[in-house]
Amino acid sequence: MPVLEGKELRIVGFLCNWCSYGGADTAGVARATQPTDLRIIRVPCSGRIDPLFIVKALLNGADGVLVSGCHPRDCHYAAGNFYARRRLEVLKQFLPVLGIDDRRFEYTWVSASEGQRWQQVVTVFTDRIHKLGPAPSLEDPEPLLKIADMALTSLRPLGTGQASALGELKDAIKAKLPELDMVLGWGEGYDAAHTVPIFMKKPEDVDKLVWGPFNVNNLAVYLPSFKGKKVGIVVKGCDSRSVVELLQEKLIRREDVTIFAMPCEGTLDMARVNQGLGRYTKIDKVEYDEAGVTITADGKPTRFCMTDYAQGKCYGCTTPSAVLADTRLGVPAKVEAGPYTPPELALLDSMSLEERMAFWRGQMDRCLRCYACRNACPMCVCRDFCVSDSRDPHWMTQDDSVKEKLFFQTIHAMHLAGRCTGCGECQRACPVGIPILALRQQIGRAVGQLFDGYKSGINAEAVPPLLGYEVEEKNIHERDWK
């Protein structure tokens, strides 16, 4: 007979074969009374549990998910549960940004002989889910959405002033070019208010190089595809973190890459600039001053001040100067580093769980599943083997639903846990302007809090936290089941 009377809820349990499944069996053999809401899936090891199993279950109607494995140090595969512990804790801290109450997911350790502990764990967790009630679904009617203004305060002045060192940058590239196959940089696009990546192979190509707030692309995305070639790259501070992260993950070799760096004073959010320009047929000219640009389109000038039109990531940027470079030009920028919440994340922080879920429902409804966000990401290196395209195993359907689209965003965010450098290319590439960077920023915040302020792409020698473990984790602790 169930301990909890009334309606059963849908609770999914992932139990490792060697310990927790045995523990549940021991409880059953001892006829220990247990609630009956849990549906158990037996897996070889808690290390086999991809956090995406849990998200998929929660997005598809589970009211709660419980993971249980062998106690730390008892893993039958030596360290599976140590890796699991880090991943599952990051997931727990990520769920609320989607609008999912993190109390609906829990993980723990139960050994094969601990029938009594299993009884306690399953009873306490089921009780907790009953108190929370059935999970809200993405299909539920939308609560009235109150969207706070994004707080656009910057850690330092944003501007356009470093273009004065462009001549020296060109000279430095020309001097190094004979030793390189090419140098990646930015050139003017179809008009002076848009840039495109350029691949400089000859000195006359270098003359096309531009520097300024329109240099929005992160060129590091191209580096892994030039394996074996000697490639130079011009970087802003944030781009340099992507280069470092690629080095950390051994996706490029240090001796193959030459980094040219200029301090950055911010780049423009082109979606908002285009909105400010309205409809036009032709850009006539772009004029710069220290604090912003004036774009004249169809004879009408519009001023864009950097403090109002920079990309969200620039307001809290603590690395405007490259973290790693072979040649540095320009005057290093000063940063008043301090606790800072990026505007996109601050917007979500200001909402309740219900409002966040409603927010994502509305945003994901507009998603085209074009995958531009994935393709622009310099750290998305699976290329043709992305799980969103895979049919074996089949993670995602072609269903044009909010659920599937949010699941894809969760895949991207979780696969970038401890690797995302916050470059914002995923959000910038989105043709419909969905603020998906906030999901990556929440993961980044969780990783920083759990692993002593760790920031990806700062130290080329560091091991990303989710690629390792400590036997005793400093900031991850077993929860009480009383």
Ligand code: SF4
């Ligand atoms: S995040 Fe920093 S380095 Fe990157 S574009 Fe903005 S201000 Fe420049």
Ligand code: SF4
């Ligand atoms: S997920 Fe977005 S912010 Fe993070 S590295 Fe990729 S493109 Fe940059």
Ligand code: SF4
């Ligand atoms: S780029 Fe935007 S529209 Fe395209 S898949 Fe990503 S979130 Fe959806």
